[in-house]
Amino acid sequence: MLLYGIAASAQTTHFDGQTWWNHIKVLADDKLEGRDTGSRGERAAQAYAVEQLKSAGAEPAGVDGYYQPVKFVSRQIVEKDCSLALVRDGRREPLALGEDAIISTRIMPAPEVDAPLVFAGYGLKVPEKNYDDFAGLDVRGKIIVILAGSPSEIPGALASHYQTAAERWKVLRAVGAIGIVSLMNPASMDIPWSRVSLNRTHPSMDLDYPEFNETEGAKIGVTVNPANAEKFFVGSGHTFEEIAALGKDRKPLPHFPLPIALEAKTRVDVTNVESANLVAKLPGTDPVLKNEYVVLSAHLDHIGIGEPINGDRIYNGAMDDGSGSALVLDMAASFKKSPEKQRRSILLVLVTGEEKGLLGSKYFAAHPTVAPKSIVADVNVDMFLPIVPLKLLTVLGLDDSDLGERVRQIAQAQGVRVQPDPEPLRNLFVRSDQYNFIRHGVPSVIMSVAPEPDTAEVKTFKDWLTQRYHAPSDDVDQPVDLAAAAKYEEIVRALLLNVANGDRRPEWKAESFFRRYAQ
Numbered sequence: 001m002l003l004y005g006i007a008a009s010a011q012t013t014h015f016d017g018q019t020w021w022n023h024i025k026v027l028a029d030d031k032l033e034g035r036d037t038g039s040r041g042e043r044a045a046q047a048y049a050v051e052q053l054k055s056a057g058a059e060p061a062g063v064d065g066y067y068q069p070v071k072f073v074s075r076q077i078v079e080k081d082c083s084l085a086l087v088r089d090g091r092r093e094p095l096a097l098g099e100d101a102i103i104s105t106r107i108m109p110a111p112e113v114d115a116p117l118v119f120a121g122y123g124l125k126v127p128e129k130n131y132d133d134f135a136g137l138d139v140r141g142k143i144i145v146i147l148a149g150s151p152s153e154i155p156g157a158l159a160s161h162y163q164t165a166a167e168r169w170k171v172l173r174a175v176g177a178i179g180i181v182s183l184m185n186p187a188s189m190d191i192p193w194s195r196v197s198l199n200r201t202h203p204s205m206d207l208d209y210p211e212f213n214e215t216e217g218a219k220i221g222v223t224v225n226p227a228n229a230e231k232f233f234v235g236s237g238h239t240f241e242e243i244a245a246l247g248k249d250r251k252p253l254p255h256f257p258l259p260i261a262l263e264a265k266t267r268v269d270v271t272n273v274e275s276a277n278l279v280a281k282l283p284g285t286d287p288v289l290k291n292e293y294v295v296l297s298a299h300l301d302h303i304g305i306g307e308p309i310n311g312d313r314i315y316n317g318a319m320d321d322g323s324g325s326a327l328v329l330d331m332a333a334s335f336k337k338s339p340e341k342q343r344r345s346i347l348l349v350l351v352t353g354e355e356k357g358l359l360g361s362k363y364f365a366a367h368p369t370v371a372p373k374s375i376v377a378d379v380n381v382d383m384f385l386p387i388v389p390l391k392l393l394t395v396l397g398l399d400d401s402d403l404g405e406r407v408r409q410i411a412q413a414q415g416v417r418v419q420p421d422p423e424p425l426r427n428l429f430v431r432s433d434q435y436n437f438i439r440h441g442v443p444s445v446i447m448s449v450a451p452e453p454d455t456a457e458v459k460t461f462k463d464w465l466t467q468r469y470h471a472p473s474d475d476v477d478q479p480v481d482l483a484a485a486a487k488y489e490e491i492v493r494a495l496l497l498n499v500a501n502g503d504r505r506p507e508w509k510a511e512s513f514f515r516r517y518a519q
């Protein structure tokens with residue numbers, strides 16, 4: 001008898017991969033123009049999803065039918081009216097926008113900034129580990145320069161947590177810093193600088209509600225091309241080469257004032273945008289437990305139309321996150337086709353604004369359309385990458401709640417091994433929608449197909465990230481393993497049912513950092 005009562009012979013198949021892929025073909029069609037938040041392409045994707053949810057018998061559970069409206073502000077940098085320069089002994093050295101650095105609009109930049117720079121290592125303060133990059137460093141009224149990343153003494157999830165904008169700015173406000181220059185860490189870049197820079201004038205968005213302003217007091221955020229980062233260190237007694245070499249191995253970094261100031265002039269166009277999350281319900285049967293919900297979430301938005309790569313301007317987002325959205329629709333259909341005992345309700349949540357900074361889920365988690373305490377778990381699916389056969393599953397949150405053990409057993413019954421995050425530097429734990437559920441105390445996992453270590457599969461994944469991730473080639477003309485997708489869906493289905501039917505709701509582990517949000 002297994003711990004959570006999962007039959008070892010759970011080899012039943014509810015999925016063939018094909019119906020899942022058919023949804024992706026619709027969602028990632030050029031006609032949907034990359035499903036940018038608030039765009040007509042996203043509205044078309046939402047209309048399709050609503051139609052599919054309806055025909056699968058999922059009940060509307062939004063505010064307006066299946067819809068939960070969400071308001072955004074959109075910020076677009078007007079680069080011709082912007083400039084950045086390093087000022088050294090009164091001399092200005094202009095930085096080339098795009099080539100040397102880009103001005104972030106995730107932070108609303110002040111029109112004019114002129115402040116000294118201080119190198120603050122990773123720019124982190126982690127009380128749980130007695131770690132403080134700001135100890136003995138005077139950053140008041142200054143702009144900190146950091147290397148993106150974290151030291152190895154900080155466990156992955158904790159490091160990810162403290163690198164979120166909200167947590168970072170709590171610390172920066174407390175120490176009096178007014179801006180941040182982030183040097184990209186060459187060891188953890190998903191895509192090359194040329195592609196980071198390519199869409200830098202694409203608008204960014206934020207939720208248009210005062211309660212969500214996380215970067216108050218911030219005047220400027222700049223991201224720097226690591227290939228040109230050496231100019232920040234001239235005359236400091238250090239080099240970027242030395243810093244990057246330490247950062248690659250997550251070693252401790254030095255801290256020191258830089259003999260330069262940053263001068264910035266910025267202009268940003270601000271407009272209002274409206275979109276919505278979609279919420280549907282598969283009601284449970286238990287008279288009491290049906291008022292509790294297991295959330296299955298994915299993001300329907302992607303990044304829309306951008307700068308052309310190989311002549312293609314439509315960033316279709318087939319895997320990101322057409323794949324997760326399609327899974328949600330496919331899952332609803334599978335429960336209609338093969339209904340199963342289900343004591344708790346399952347809530348299907350297709351969020352908007354993920355690519356703009358997990359915004360739709362941030363709104364939903366703060367204002368759920370069901371009673372807040374009634375959400376017992378979030379199983380989030382984002383870009384699970386069935387591009388090789390499924391033998392190994394990466395589970396973020398594996399050791400944080402008993403959802404991890406449930407996944408382990410379910411996967412094992414399918415002949416699949418599980419592993420925790422093998423690449424903590426990439427911050428994946430805070431890079432999709434599960435994070436907002438976690439912040440509201442809800443145990444969560446996100447799983448993805450992983451390459452078998454030391455095989456050619458590792459390169460397959462690396463190439464996928466370099467070439468297709470957030471590029472127009474993440475479209476329907478790419479190799480996909482339908483059997484891997486079907487097996488993944490089977491695991492998600494078993495997990496949802498396990499949580500829906502379990503006597504106890506999932507619980508955080510006592511040693512998990514994220515348990516604090518459940519208090």
Ligand SMILES: [Zn+2]
Pocket residue numbers: 320355470
């Ligand atoms: Zn994405």
